[in-house]
Amino acid sequence: MNKEHKIATSMYRKIAIDIAQSVADGKYVEGQKLFGRSVLASQYKVSPETIRKAVYILKDMGILDTEKGSGVEVISVSKAREFVNRYHEIESIHSAQSDIAHWAQKQTQEIADVIQKIQFIVDTAERFKNSSPLTPFEITITKESTVIGKSADELRFWHNTGGTIIAIKRNNDLIVSPGPYATFREGDIFYVIGNDQTYAAIKKLLFE
Incomplete structure (x- = not known):
């Protein structure tokens, strides 16, 4: 036709x-x-x-x-x-039918994006683990945190903890390589790499 x-x-x-x-x-x-x-x-x-x-x-x-x-x-x-x-x-x-097809296509793309971001985090953590004594771990920002609303730059995060933020999980989004202006919000999960002293330093910075 x-x-x-x-x-x-x-x-x-x-x-x-x-x-x-x-x-x-x-x-x-x-x-x-x-x-x-x-x-x-x-x-x-x-x-x-x-x-x-x-x-x-x-x-x-x-x-x-x-x-x-x-x-x-x-x-x-x-x-x-x-x-x-x-x-x-x-x-x-x-x-x-059109809405469902569009939704399914969007979901497929979002799932692919999440998988790609997760793989990036896994690869990054594995690379650091194999090349240095740095360890990947995660920190959840609870309502008890004293830094909610502040940025990593304001807190001089790296200088005070020795940790590097490689990603943030915020609601259903995964923010990869957020940079120094990433803000701390209640419910966020921060993925960080650092040495044995980093975890304790971060807990002190964020919750004391």
Whole structure:
């Protein structure tokens, strides 16, 4: 199916829905004649063939009737309402399917990002462990901490503890290599590398 055919198909269906909606809303009543196809074509700015296809759909649904020489007539308001309601239900399903597909794609990407960040931390910790006596560990910032709201730079974190912050887990986010301006917030988990004295120094800095 080529692109032009797709556009024409979507247009005549859209027009059919629009006419059915007008009937369902009471703009047209049963027995009332609609404008001729040429007038409708001008109104919707499409070809008469597109209008013919739209009218055919509504005739097939029992909403309109056509007779040669007498134009297009509304024959059922109730079927117009049924047709419109069914259309909106299908649209809702398609919208939900699209939302689910988008959500699944986003979740897949987020999971891949988290795995990549975790691997970075593991690789970094392993590299330091194999090349020096530094040890990786984690510190949770609880409400008892005296440094909540302050940054690593303000606390002269590295100078006072000898530890290097390699990542922060904040809610569902993992911040890798946060730098000296990383702030301490309640609930954060800080991943740090340092020597045997670093852990004790950090506990003293953050909680005393």
